[in-house]
Amino acid sequence: MTDTTTPVDIHVTSGSRTDPGRRRRVNEDALLAEYPVFLVADGMGGHEAGDRASAAVIDVFRVFAGRDDLRPEEVSDAVERAHSAVADIAAGTARGAGSTLSGVVAVHQDGTRRWLIVNVGDSRVYRLLAERLEQLTIDHSVAQELVDAGRLAREEMATFEGRNVITRAIGGERSRADYWLIPIVTGERIVVCSDGLTGEISDEAIRAGLMMGGSPAGTAESLVAQALAHGGRDNISAIVLDVIAGGISPRLEDTTGGFMNSESVTATVEVATARSRRHRSAGG
Known part of the structure; x- marks a missing residue:
């Protein structure tokens, strides 16, 4: 369990907890909770490579810790480097490897500091604001596709037989990240978690845990403990930040309905990234 505070004018406190669960010997989750980066990666590939894949993803972002001048295109560049790192690991294994990636990064965009939400896979970001819990990411999973098609109820996702089948992963082909830009709001509480948490406890249980008013570190610990008490079938990770x-x-x-269209934000970030690469190339 960790508890950190950032020393910049955006005052954020955070706590995190990760646990292998009750049925797994190896923890294939990895996380980073150091301002301005709060990310969870859930590795795939078994004991041979899953933990290496998630660690490689998080390692790419460690250089951002402590910075207060990040731009969206730098985050997008890091996602591409994470894809390459995991693909290299997968190439050396028999079963392959992959990882989810989900979280928030404080960036400067149009002269304003905002959260850039990034997501690949089925790890999630939630926000509690004014007692309302909102999932800020959209799962890249077969279960989510069935929900979108009206063939599965959202409350049935946790027990759906194919709940662990994802449609995008870091290291996978045609697995672009989704990005959203939202305001940073005083008083908000954000959770970044792997599906080991959401597969065991409901959104309402997460909301209730966040409403208890404990410290971020204590709340992360409590949420993971609840998931363990409900079975702990998978690795479990949670970051809580206030x-x-x-x-x-x-x-x-603009604190509600604050999302820009996900495709347009993704396109904006990718265009900025392409321009940045051309500039670096032109500069030698």
Whole structure:
């Protein structure tokens, strides 16, 4: 369990917890919770490579810890490097390897500091604001596709037989990341977690745990303990972070419905990344 505080004008406190669960000997989850980066990666590939894949993803982002000047295209560049790192690991294994990636990164965009949400796979980001819990990411999974098609109820996702089948992964072909830009809001509580948490406890249980008012570290510990008590069938990871000060007022209208269209944000980030690469190439 960790508990950290960032020393910049955006005052964020965070805590994290990861556990192999009750049925797995190896923890294939990895996480990073150091401002401005709060990410969870859930590795795939078994004991041969899953833990290496998730660790490789997180290692790419460690260089961002402590920075307060990140741009969205730098995050997108890092995602591409993570793809390459995991693909290299997969090439040396019989079963292959992959990883999810989900979380929030504080970036500067148009002169304003915002959260850039990034997601590949079925790890998730939630936000609690004014007692309302909202899932900020959309799962890349067969279960989510069935929900979108009206063939599966959302509350049935956790017990669906194919709940672990994902449609995008770091290291996989045609597995682009989705990005969203949202305001940083004073008073919000954000959770980044692997499916080992959401597969064991409901959204309402997550909301109740966040509403208890404990510290981020204590809350992360409690959420993981609940997942273990419900079976702990998978590795479990949770990051909880609170925005204490420096964000926009929670009374402003743009704290709700604050998402830009996911495709347009993804396109914007990718265009910026391409321009950055051309600039670096032109500069030698």
